[in-house]
Amino acid sequence: MKISLVAPAASLFAGVVSAATGPFLTAVDSQTWIIGNEIWNMTQGPKYGVKLYYKDHDCVGNAVGHYVSYNGAANDLAWTSARIVKNGTHSGVPFIDILFTAAEGDMHWVIFSNQHGSYQYFVNRALPTLGEFRTLWRLDNTTFPNGRTVTKDGVLPPLADYLPENKIQDETWRTPDGKGYITKYDWTSWILAQDFYGVYGEETGFGSWYINPGKDYYNGDETKQELMVHRESATGDAVQLNMLHGTHFMVSSSDVFPQGKMWGPWLWYLNDGSRSDALSRSKTEFASWPYPWLEDEPYQTRGSVSGQLTLSDGRPASHAAVFLGDTLPSNKSSLDQGSTYYYTATTDASGHFTIPHVRVGSYGLQAWSGNNSAIEDVSSTFTLPSLTVSKNKETDLGALTWKISEKKKLFQVGSFDRFSYGFAHGGDPWQHGLVSSCPANLTYRVGCSTTKDWCFGQSTKGNWTIKFWNPATANANKSATLIVSLAGYSSGSSSTIWVNDAVVGNLTSGSVGSDGLVTHGLASDPSLYRSATAAGEWRYFEFEVKPGVLKEGKNEVKFQLTRETQWHGFMWDAIKLEW
Template sequence: MDKVGASLLRWLALLIWFFFIVKLTAASRKIFQSENGKSLGVRLHKHHHRMVMDNGLVQVTLSSPGGDITGIQYNGIHNVLETRNREGNRGYWDVVWNLPGNHIAYDRLKGTDFNVIMEDEDQVELSFKKSWNFTHGGSSAPLNVDKRYIMRRGSSGVYLYAILERLEGWPDMDMDQIRIVFKLQNDKFHFMAISDDRQRIMPMPRDRISGEPLAYPEAVLLTNPTNPQLGGEVDDKYHYSCENKDNRVHGWISENPTVGFWMITASDEFRAGGPLKQDLTSHVGPTVLSMFTSTHYSGKDLNTKYRNGKPWKKVLGPVFVYLNSISSLEDPTTLWEDAKDQMSIEVNSWPYNFPQSEDFPSSDRRGTVSGQLLVGDKYISDKPMWASYAYVGLAAPGGVGSWERDAMGYQFWVQANEEGHFLIENIRAGHYNLYAWVPGIVGDCRYDVIIHIQPGCDVKLGVLVYEPPRNGPTLWEIGIPDRTAAEFFVPDTYPTLMNKLFINQSTHKFRQYGLWERYSDLYPKHDLIYTTGISNYHQDWFFAQVPRNMGNHTYQATTWQIKFEIENATPRTGNYTLQVALASASASELQVRFNDRRAKRPHFRTRLIGRDNAIARHGIHGLYWFYSINVPSRLLRQGNNTVYLTQSRSKSPVGGIMYDYIRLEGPPETGPSVE
């Protein structure tokens, strides 16, 4: 055999050996992950200052006894978390808090005691605790903390939950934010997905540092980004906010290797503020958040004040950090589809039956409430109507609409069917009011009877009738009572300040930066005038009533006018009613005058309301405000009339209000005709 033939034989043998090794490695990996059709068990490796949970799919490293996640190994990536960060700044819990009158403080909730709660081949659950006592003073939040981490056989990820507790007699505190934070490798994770229509390649952290700061620190104009295609765009973490009811899965994708990192939340029961509360999701970092409570889109009107030594305990989570992967030949966005499938699995598995804390009840220790909700409004229908697709929920006992401002208790919400039938399952034992609101119907519903939930109970409420605010027939109306300003005119943003993701997206047009400044462009000298029967609120009613920019950082209060006509008015007893629903209020005051713009004292005023910042933070709503305003007949006249709506506060360009719905009702007897 010549030298060439021998060389070919050697290369062939090496090639056969290489494929054998690859096959053996793959087989070994398959054996490691599967044994008689079942994945290998979970293993816990205990080291002096760290714990490692490993199920063959994912390996999670935690600091001990602090309980921070310092590493997550998956699919060939030694650590998907940012290794250039210190270990305590990769995966952690924190709270924003303060003692009344004191400065804001941050507490990373680091544990001081570590325990193994459960350890077998099917599951490992770890506990990292911190106990508070009076000797700590103001150095840490007055909370007892128990952070839990669960890894299960065959599960591609890790579950996280925490039990927070305050004992009787503890000092007053405000707790404005509670969250989990993950910071991923910024050299790998560049593609972010929040929903089917909010996915994109994101800027790098250094792009924000080199960019041009805008009106507030979170918003930056990208002037020289690493990816030139992002040049001239605005980046702002509030672009990617989401309502609780829609915030089920979000995260990031790495293309080399093709790996996804996802935050999955199977239930809203432990989140603050109900289903419409908006909060952050993922943003440049790459950062992944699980927000349990915050003052975003609510301000201090969301009750985060713990007072009078009242005891409190709440379980936050579990949430699920899910990792998935595909080959480099497949479309990376299929990881998003798989993450949604996993999210459905988690939702259908709620409440989980595997957490070991007695404070997290399984389904057999929970209750059920069912019924049918109708709407009784004789000016719309002689008979009660179905409350079609109403949102119905249980929350802590309180006033009408109090659920939206509650951060302390659990809430359980469903959407009724077309006929108003609702079934609320898996309710924790406790005492609740039943609340609701109906799309297309103004106001808030509350069932006045306290509902007591016992383990295993099945409460049937039967037929409930909601009678919305109504004193007389509708003379005119502006908007749709849906608790948002989405139906009103949202302008195009400036071409130099856009986020390209939202171009040609009508449902997300309001998310562009700087829309408040467009009011001064459209109404440089005179304010908005709306004529009922002629104007179209989709085109003629600006989405937010904000101050006018007068230049040199000065702003002017604005007064909008609604012009309408009453024909055949005759002297009558009884008054008119102006129903005003606000979708948002931030550092604002609404004053209402009828037919006399210069009246020194307005006929109605809200005084200073709201700190939700929804206008600046690209939200089409914040908290809901409702006012039923009595209008004496003497204030209106036959023929032409005008309602003057003044937003009198003008210290901030982003202060103002968003209207949800306005309706003028005639006196309760026979209403006059209107054009």
């Protein structure tokens, strides 16, 4: 381990590289530092980390390099000082913890001897109320021609295909042959499902990966999706994006962070481009989390939460999604929460769940029907307003009863899991404009049609009709409830909802006036026009169907799209009519 005094940059750089025998920090001047170890080194300037040397090759080249920013690219953090805050060993291996200070907070690089890369974490000091906060690498595009997430792996589109005359919207172009689209949003993936992701070139012999075994510092729930890798359209840089607090597919997520909020640690890992090696390393990292070498008391002080959910009709809440977040009530959905720390789990077949390694504190618990759940008919959300997690203790919530509707179901289309799974194209790979393949007019016949006969999104003027049979005369004089659950909504489309000849409500953009009709003005999320096919921001609505509207025998529910915007509209979760 080594700290050098200031020296002329060129001679110092050569000396540092040749003399490195362990992790080091070297000051070039008051705004330039070199960090690394025997394997790699990087020159850190006032904002950008450049000259990343690995295997005697500059992996940044003419690209921007490494930096930390918030609110998109509007604010790049400026580093005012750098120092080693800890010299240590773990399992006999020396390491140093280097702290780069900015007005907004502290960026740490924890570098072990002979480590291919570095652990990183950020501690908040004075970040403003914000939506996007990220760290990232922008690397040489010839060294790193490919991208990989848990859901997509392949060649990043070449910069030459980004023709200005073919641009159609935000970061989206038609391909030069006019037969498809290029957009960075096709490289989106699920935050909580990631094992490792990054940019690489097996043929060039280089890989740069992020491995995030701890995910409690991210905002949002299991429906959270974010950009991971892409081609920078202005320069061609290969982008490895670490969206610590992201909003790309949400209505908004504006959070105030407590001082000391920690994002990370995660591992930034360098290798020869081997995905199998990166996968092996990710398994090691996941098994090691929470990291024992980080001597931070709040980070190490944890407990666990467990319980068993049973529906009020006696069924176990099998394979339900469980979310541990802010205490309730909250003015934010589970997807929108992001100030502190968040945890998810899935119940087993008996409704049991356990959430390990939870930071101590107060939380609220929510649960809903999860993907492939045996309780897909349950439209309600279970809530437990407050619970406390204590150090080294299991918070056993015991038997929990989930109150569900006692009404009789007349029909249901889809599953109440907050995703569009099961519908035509629901959950297909992220791709621009897929909703345009759904028809303008669609008829679903209860008892004859299957879930696949309903498309994942409605975006074109026309009528989507559900035809069903009401067998009982007496039911015709009762009121009913039409439940409409959306996996996402992108503004610019309006829907009038009919039951037989009666309008029972409207769904539209923005604020609405009062005309005696139940009309919901929806805020927009960018899901449909940013390549999403499974989720955006979940919404739930109930519409009263008054007595006399339904009749014995044939009936129908119709969603009439009266206003359209290309690639915008409604992404479906589930629809249910009950007495």
